[in-house]
Amino acid sequence: KQEVTQIPAALSVPEGENLVLNCSFTDSAIYNLQWFRQDPGKGLTSLLLIQSSQREQTSGRLNASLDKSSGRSTLYIAASQPGDSATYLCAVYYGNKLVFGAGTILRVKS
Amino acid sequence: NAGVTQTPKFQVLKTGQSMTLQCAQDMNHNSMYWYRQDPGMGLRLIYYSASEGTTDKGEVPNGYNVSRLNKREFSLRLESAAPSQTSVYFCASSRASGLSYNEQFFGPGTRLTVL
Numbered sequence: 001k002q003e004v005t006q007i008p009a010a011l012s013v014p015e016g017e018n019l020v021l022n023c024s025f026t027d028s029a030i031y032n033l034q035w036f037r038q039d040p041g042k043g044l045t046s047l048l049l050i051q052s053s054q055r056e057q058t059s060g061r062l063n064a065s066l067d068k069s070s071g072r073s074t075l076y077i078a079a080s081q082p083g084d085s086a087t088y089l090c091a092v093y094y095g096n097k098l099v100f101g102a103g104t105i106l107r108v109k110s
Numbered sequence: 111n112a113g114v115t116q117t118p119k120f121q122v123l124k125t126g127q128s129m130t131l132q133c134a135q136d137m138n139h140n141s142m143y144w145y146r147q148d149p150g151m152g153l154r155l156i157y158y159s160a161s162e163g164t165t166d167k168g169e170v171p172n173g174y175n176v177s178r179l180n181k182r183e184f185s186l187r188l189e190s191a192a193p194s195q196t197s198v199y200f201c202a203s204s205r206a207s208g209l210s211y212n213e214q215f216f217g218p219g220t221r222l223t224v225l
Contacts, residue, residue, distance in 0.1 A: 102151050
């Protein structure tokens with residue numbers, strides 16, 4: 001069964017810290033991997049999409065890496081800010097099927 | 111472009127009532143999807159439509175039906191709502207299915223409570 005796991009489930013850090021969110025997947029035959037942000041009671045905001053042939057993608061303070069062979073992806077957030085507080089979801093594409101992890105709840109304290 | 115739109119935004123139903131959730135996209139996408147999100151969980155696929163005229167079951171289809179009305183619109187129907195269907199429902203669309211680059215774009219969600 002294709003499963004996506006995110007660790008940790010919740011994370012609280014002081015403002016300014018660099019942090020890493022982890023995502024692992026059981027089936028390495030992926031098409032793409034995408035990281036989303038979700039604010040409480042809101043929809044999904046796409047952060048980064050990594051194609052299966054890529055190793056990483058960067059957008060501003062965010063960097064996502066992909067290691068298909070080990071079944072892992074990381075989302076690196078540099079110089080965290082209180083506005084980064086949200087739930088971060090990792091999702092893996094298997095053809096037309098998108099499998100989500102349960103998310104990491106991030107709180108950045110000012 | 112509005113992207114993916116969903117109506118209604120909020121809905122409260124009584125057990126046994128029926129309702130239809132509407133979804134529309136203006137990106138000329140071929141594929142559309144319905145997901146549900148329960149507290150502390152990621153999104154789970156209910157049904158999808160790879161192209162106009164086709165629909166297929168996802169991971170959690172029981173209690174739901176769908177209609178791909180045309181290329182733009184994909185509706186989700188609850189025939190007899192149950193408290194277990196209390197959830198947030200998201201619609202998504204993508205250019206096509208089965209491609210190596212096939213990003214899905216999500217609507218804002220419908221928050222449904224069944225009493």
